[in-house]
Amino acid sequence: MSRFDDENDGDDFDSPEETDAVIRDLRAKVVRLEAQLDQLAATVRELRAESLTTAALKAEIEAAAKLLRARQRRNTKLLLVAWLMAVASLSLSLYTYFVG
Template structure:
């Protein structure tokens, strides 16, 4: 083996190493691009989810106010129903009293 053979092998190893490095770099760049796209999708998904969450929270607050109004109306209606029954009973008692008093 001569000195030139060593240089040739050294050059060939460098070119193989360079090709391997280039291949690895291309693969890594492809992976970086794929991961960046995935990150963009996740970011968009989180943003949409946050917007939907805000809409749901607002809707929930609106429904809770509606439930509170319905409960207040039910309490009022219950009181009116009790008063109406008391008036019916009082009216019947007065009618019976008048009927038997005469």
């Protein structure tokens, strides 16, 4: 015996018309709930796709930032070398001017 088997054979309702109305109402609710479920599933798929896109963009930005930091370190070293060469040149010029 299943849990859906009625022992009282519809004694809960007054007439078959009322039973049919309740069943139609319940079916309409089921259809609405299934539509909402489909919408939620579509939203989840869209959010998942957006999340993957965002993660890919984040990875690209992190790679670009890493390259920029490396370039900045290199440029800082070159600027330091250029500054040291300018100071050395000025020092040698002053030494030559005062000694010679």
